[in-house]
Amino acid sequence: MTELARKFDKDPELEGGVVASSVYFGGRRIADIPIEEAGNWAAKEGHVVWIGLLEPDRELLLRVQRQFNLHDLAIEDAEHPHQRPKIEQYGDALFIVARTAQLVQGRVDFGETHMFVGKGYIVSVRHGVSTSYAAVRQHWESCPTALAKGEDFILYAILDFIVDNYMPVLEQIEEEVDVIEDGVLARPMTAKDIERLYMLRRDLLRLRNAAGPLVEVCRRLTSADLPQLRPAMHPLFRDVTDHIRTVLEKVDNLREVLAFAFEASLLVGQSQETAIAKKLASWAAILAVPTALAGIYGMNFNDMPELHFAYGYPTVLVAIVTICSILYWRFKKNGWL
Amino acid sequence: MTELARKFDKDPELEGGVVASSVYFGGRRIADIPIEEAGNWAAKEGHVVWIGLLEPDRELLLRVQRQFNLHDLAIEDAEHPHQRPKIEQYGDALFIVARTAQLVQGRVDFGETHMFVGKGYIVSVRHGVSTSYAAVRQHWESCPTALAKGEDFILYAILDFIVDNYMPVLEQIEEEVDVIEDGVLARPMTAKDIERLYMLRRDLLRLRNAAGPLVEVCRRLTSADLPQLRPAMHPLFRDVTDHIRTVLEKVDNLREVLAFAFEASLLVGQSQETAIAKKLASWAAILAVPTALAGIYGMNFNDMPELHFAYGYPTVLVAIVTICSILYWRFKKNGWL
Amino acid sequence: MTELARKFDKDPELEGGVVASSVYFGGRRIADIPIEEAGNWAAKEGHVVWIGLLEPDRELLLRVQRQFNLHDLAIEDAEHPHQRPKIEQYGDALFIVARTAQLVQGRVDFGETHMFVGKGYIVSVRHGVSTSYAAVRQHWESCPTALAKGEDFILYAILDFIVDNYMPVLEQIEEEVDVIEDGVLARPMTAKDIERLYMLRRDLLRLRNAAGPLVEVCRRLTSADLPQLRPAMHPLFRDVTDHIRTVLEKVDNLREVLAFAFEASLLVGQSQETAIAKKLASWAAILAVPTALAGIYGMNFNDMPELHFAYGYPTVLVAIVTICSILYWRFKKNGWL
Amino acid sequence: MTELARKFDKDPELEGGVVASSVYFGGRRIADIPIEEAGNWAAKEGHVVWIGLLEPDRELLLRVQRQFNLHDLAIEDAEHPHQRPKIEQYGDALFIVARTAQLVQGRVDFGETHMFVGKGYIVSVRHGVSTSYAAVRQHWESCPTALAKGEDFILYAILDFIVDNYMPVLEQIEEEVDVIEDGVLARPMTAKDIERLYMLRRDLLRLRNAAGPLVEVCRRLTSADLPQLRPAMHPLFRDVTDHIRTVLEKVDNLREVLAFAFEASLLVGQSQETAIAKKLASWAAILAVPTALAGIYGMNFNDMPELHFAYGYPTVLVAIVTICSILYWRFKKNGWL
Amino acid sequence: MTELARKFDKDPELEGGVVASSVYFGGRRIADIPIEEAGNWAAKEGHVVWIGLLEPDRELLLRVQRQFNLHDLAIEDAEHPHQRPKIEQYGDALFIVARTAQLVQGRVDFGETHMFVGKGYIVSVRHGVSTSYAAVRQHWESCPTALAKGEDFILYAILDFIVDNYMPVLEQIEEEVDVIEDGVLARPMTAKDIERLYMLRRDLLRLRNAAGPLVEVCRRLTSADLPQLRPAMHPLFRDVTDHIRTVLEKVDNLREVLAFAFEASLLVGQSQETAIAKKLASWAAILAVPTALAGIYGMNFNDMPELHFAYGYPTVLVAIVTICSILYWRFKKNGWL
Ligand SMILES: [Mg+2]
Ligand SMILES: [Mg+2]
Ligand SMILES: [Mg+2]
Ligand SMILES: [Mg+2]
Ligand SMILES: [Mg+2]
Numbered sequence A, B, C, D, E: 001m002t003e004l005a006r007k008f009d010k011d012p013e014l015e016g017g018v019v020a021s022s023v024y025f026g027g028r029r030i031a032d033i034p035i036e037e038a039g040n041w042a043a044k045e046g047h048v049v050w051i052g053l054l055e056p057d058r059e060l061l062l063r064v065q066r067q068f069n070l071h072d073l074a075i076e077d078a079e080h081p082h083q084r085p086k087i088e089q090y091g092d093a094l095f096i097v098a099r100t101a102q103l104v105q106g107r108v109d110f111g112e113t114h115m116f117v118g119k120g121y122i123v124s125v126r127h128g129v130s131t132s133y134a135a136v137r138q139h140w141e142s143c144p145t146a147l148a149k150g151e152d153f154i155l156y157a158i159l160d161f162i163v164d165n166y167m168p169v170l171e172q173i174e175e176e177v178d179v180i181e182d183g184v185l186a187r188p189m190t191a192k193d194i195e196r197l198y199m200l201r202r203d204l205l206r207l208r209n210a211a212g213p214l215v216e217v218c219r220r221l222t223s224a225d226l227p228q229l230r231p232a233m234h235p236l237f238r239d240v241t242d243h244i245r246t247v248l249e250k251v252d253n254l255r256e257v258l259a260f261a262f263e264a265s266l267l268v269g270q271s272q273e274t275a276i277a278k279k280l281a282s283w284a285a286i287l288a289v290p291t292a293l294a295g296i297y298g299m300n301f302n303d304m305p306e307l308h309f310a311y312g313y314p315t316v317l318v319a320i321v322t323i324c325s326i327l328y329w330r331f332k333k334n335g336w337l
């Protein structure tokens, strides 16, 4: 790792909101440039300008806009996050929105990345949580193939990086789902289980919203009518599509598994409720026996012959114990106790 | 804000049902005109007539119809609200229906806006609750770009305004949903919670009905076969489409979140019912002990030796307390109490 | 209203199964004709024959078939109701099936109308409940536009009439749904509520089946490949489509509202069950106190010092009242009572 | 009915697995032929060979294959039932699979029919329960129209027969559903009801599987690219499609009705459970009154003044009756009893 | 079975990760070759190289890649299992991913097979559980038709084998579902039943994920734009598609049947809960009678005339028995007991 690379890794801001602004030739960085020179460098044959912005303000976006003649609506979108993943063609430039997902202290957090791609330049704009693209930059700088020299390859590299980053998020959710489903079959859900299940559904819903529309974005990136992308790039974008589809399949599986868990939990809960009702009824019946019998021999009638029998009292005690035992045994036998 | 603008802001009616009726040239208002001159002004090269109507009666609609030669069916629709959002081409004119949403005293209310767009003119017809388009008018009048000079841009401005107005409605619903889901996980739903949840689902359903068909309307507005719209307008309508899709995604998320909340509430309720059944059964068992034991020593048998023991009575009291305590401790231990 | 019109209004049958059989020229009725002349009149330039049948027998259908050379399969369908709404092209003729809905003594009833449309003629066949098309006929006869002179306009007028007649049915269902949803939030459903909800779902299902396939029928009627329909008619059929879509949207909304009501009712019911369980448990606990305490002092031990205390009895009474009151107060406080 | 027809009606097997093997010219049967001559007869202009097989063994299928040069995969399929309804084109021949449904002693049973159709021949292979196609054969032999002379018409006649046979099955299910839904609203489901409902859902699921894919099969049969079928046959196959769609609509309706019944049953059951809980709680409260009061006056305190009152005993009895009556009346009034 | 075939059957590894590496001419194996000669042999007219790999390491994949000039992304996928079934065209080669299913000790296990197909060669890569393709190889080597001589036929044979292997898995699940549904209608589900139902849903979900995307893969294999496959192969791939569709239909049926079972179980459970509540309430009422009556005659009032009646005691006993019997009989009669 070079000095420079290490510097990028810490995601330093060259100026407020600018993470990187460099020009490349044949895949090698030849200069770090100010925004105001970006347009000129991009226009030179074989040169690629890559500008990385982090939550830029309007003023900075307007400076970038002037360099590459970007469309007002794209700039408006880039300024305001909370866009859906999409691809839009404005004149010569492509504008692409993708959502990023990240684990932050065990919870899933979502961010957005916007990209402007035109002849000789790419501008990436990060909002909210997301890893710095310094790693992408380093990987790309060390990429030997001729194909890797264009701005379309950088676009691919960033999208691939974003999609790869869904995976650890998904794996974390998968683990939690495993815990839930183990629990669900063992005992009815506790309030804490229900909350966890609820939160996982929310996270999966958001992950689906983040990844789902990217399929269409990548499909458009492999269609023939985008002059910004060389046909040789198509297999790469198809590969990204493929990875998104894998993510979506997993997300949908987990969503369905959680729906199963919900239904299983309802059944387990219902069956436990029934078990308790049976237990309650059984004990109520057993305990009603001494109460009723004792009540009868507690009456104050003048003439109750049993009261004067020699073994009246022990007989009643034995009767009570016997009846209760028989009830207990029968309830036990048919599974109520 | 000019005098004129302030006047529009109060939404004055020039005559019954007419909110505004002006002719523009190069984006500047050059005259406020009576309906009967609208057709002639619209025919002049570079002039745009913008008529704003508010719940007009049939007679007024027929006067407008005569100016622009509008189709009978469109006039019929404009007279009767409760249309679905749609776009219809009648001869040279486009007829567009959109639904508006507004917060009125904390509840969502819905209205409709119908628009006729033809060469040199636009007629907007508002029904039910909806903000006056005076704000749109002001914004447009101050819009500098050449693109903004046509009636198609006014159409875009109104649609964009309508879609932007969905957002505060959605945010209000989002807040209420947050309150509900916080509640749902803490305790079973009360009648009031259920009613609120029910009402939110109704409002979201209506919002979906309002915004959903607009996607198709905007898609048609960006297709090549509508001569009323300049191709340069397409990115603007695509941007509106995009914002509608964002609205729909949020609506669908909230709907799904409410469905989760319903299911979570069922589980929480079931688990609470079970907890109560356990408590009931536990106390019933504990309290049956003194009743049964005391009943036995309340019997009137001649010969009950325990009754004559020196410590008979305290022994029984201690036995009762001991058994009840053991039961209490066991129930506590296995979570029934 | 003319004598003739009034006569049609009563839906008289000229002969068994024939409601009307007339020939029109330039939109004016010029003769009432026997079935056997219909073919000849239809062939004359500018003349339109309109035959209205009501549950005709096979023999009558075969007579009409011979006049216009109708396809065997269409005649078979026209003889047997219970067809799905559809459009079928047999040679030169169109065959169209639509379902009608009507309120009969507060309940929704469904019928069918079949139509044969060819050059110069239209045959309408009604089955089951449905309003007479005399009103359509009158309206059409008084229709001034040139467009209204063809058989395709009559087809439009009938379809429009059928679709308009869905509306009162829908409004009646809407009112009942409103009653149900008001009830659902106030108290758990009674058997009567559940039955009403069930019936409404059935009616809505049928209404959806009736109206749904008409969208496709009307779409086909506005496609370019049907020579029986003049292109100028297309906006009219699109208007009908639009009205059907409005009907469908309302039906789907009501269906979803009833689904919400079902779910809300489950929750309300569950919450009421829980409330009753709490009440039951509370009272059981409160009432167990005097029983247990009194039982203890009803025991017959020789040596129970409390029995001989001066204020033993009132002390126990006070103790019972106090404990019960405390329990009552605590249960009240935490919402169990 | 002729001798011959009656003979076919009994579904005799000319040899093992062969139900019929005849050659027709101009719609009249001119000879019953052995399998080995079928190929030659089929090749003669205007002659049609119709072979009917019943659960043939591999050897018989191979003999038929040799006559018409059928594809290995089709023969494999014809040998092994449990295929999905489909249409497949192998060289010059069509291979069609349809599922048949039949009522066998009140239960729905399913079979399969496979058909090979090529120039001058049709081979039908029946598996499992299904009516003999002798009736189709007779009907076809007596069919006068010129259209009826080809093998494509025979294919139509068999498919029409299969689809018509779904109807009695559907009507039987419809009747059972009616019984269930009448029951569901009157009382909670018994175990027997639940089983019946379960079985009906299974049968409807299978019927949907049988009929559903036939829509696609018939659509393919009316597409332009099948040389085996004359265009004049298209309305006939469209008519079959139409009948299948009617079957499917009914099936889907019944499925939805059963889903309603399930939900209604849940509500009815919940409401009954609540009613029982209320009754239980009410009687528990009422019966606790004498127990508690009598317990108090059963205590053995020295000094209980009420015990010595002149009307102490009747007063307590009256108090018990009064309190119980008031409770009873209040529970009755608010619907708990 | 030859010596060689038996050897393959045991799935020996020629070297680490290589199960087979042979060259064929006219369908006969002419040599077992090292990887490094594969490219040359494949290039010879009429020769087909078939390499079978088992969980190869990266190094082995790279050696194969060099022989056939395979795409980096395909190699990356082949190295990392957990791909979705798909087909991808990279230059001259097809890359196909399929999932395999196998019963391993009564549980369903899933594996993956990746295939590279190009002019003159096929490479199959197995991951996880899956039967060796030695059986496919043997079958193919003995296949006499000319069609069977190409690498596209081998691809077909492997896919057909994979799809055929879904069947025993499905049948095992089908049997377990049968057991569950028999149980569900007889009694409420036990915890064990719920777990089994849960597991089956998981397995069916996975099986659907495995087989579902193969339909699209096979559809692509029968489209005209893949030069690697001869048109004469299309019916074979359509046959595989057909078998997958049968698998999917069965899977979907089973999923729906399990959903029915879940709903039926809820109803059965609810109805059992109600039955227990009725029983509990009935016995509580019956047992409250002696307790209440005995309590009354256990009171200590001075003046209780009944106590001194000659037959007071037996009368009360008879009263208790009578009332209890009447209650018992009434509860029995209306089905509560
Ligand atoms: Mg990747
Ligand atoms: Mg990768
Ligand atoms: Mg897992
Ligand atoms: Mg990949
Ligand atoms: Mg998985």
Ligand SMILES: [Mg+2]
Residues within 6 Å of the ligand: A259
């Ligand atoms: Mg669900």
Ligand SMILES: [Mg+2]
Residues within 6 Å of the ligand: B076, C243
């Ligand atoms: Mg209207």
Ligand SMILES: [Mg+2]
Residues within 6 Å of the ligand: B160, B161, B163, B164, B240, B243
């Ligand atoms: Mg906007």
Ligand SMILES: [Mg+2]
Residues within 6 Å of the ligand: B160, B164
């Ligand atoms: Mg905006």
Ligand SMILES: [Mg+2]
Residues within 6 Å of the ligand: B174, B178
């Ligand atoms: Mg929220």
Ligand SMILES: [Mg+2]
Residues within 6 Å of the ligand: A073, A076, A077, B239, B242, B243
């Ligand atoms: Mg935007």
Ligand SMILES: [Mg+2]
Residues within 6 Å of the ligand: B253
């Ligand atoms: Mg969100």
Ligand SMILES: [Mg+2]
Residues within 6 Å of the ligand: A273, B270, B273, C273
């Ligand atoms: Mg419950």
Ligand SMILES: [Mg+2]
Residues within 6 Å of the ligand: C076
């Ligand atoms: Mg028929």
Ligand SMILES: [Mg+2]
Residues within 6 Å of the ligand: C160, C161, C163, C164, C243
């Ligand atoms: Mg209308």
Ligand SMILES: [Mg+2]
Residues within 6 Å of the ligand: C174, C177, C178
């Ligand atoms: Mg309403």
Ligand SMILES: [Mg+2]
Residues within 6 Å of the ligand: B073, B076, B077, C239, C242, C243
């Ligand atoms: Mg309209």
Ligand SMILES: [Mg+2]
Residues within 6 Å of the ligand: C253
């Ligand atoms: Mg509504």
Ligand SMILES: [Mg+2]
Residues within 6 Å of the ligand: C259
């Ligand atoms: Mg539902």
Ligand SMILES: [Mg+2]
Residues within 6 Å of the ligand: D082
């Ligand atoms: Mg099957």
Ligand SMILES: [Mg+2]
Residues within 6 Å of the ligand: D160, D161, D163, D164, D240, D243
């Ligand atoms: Mg038929």
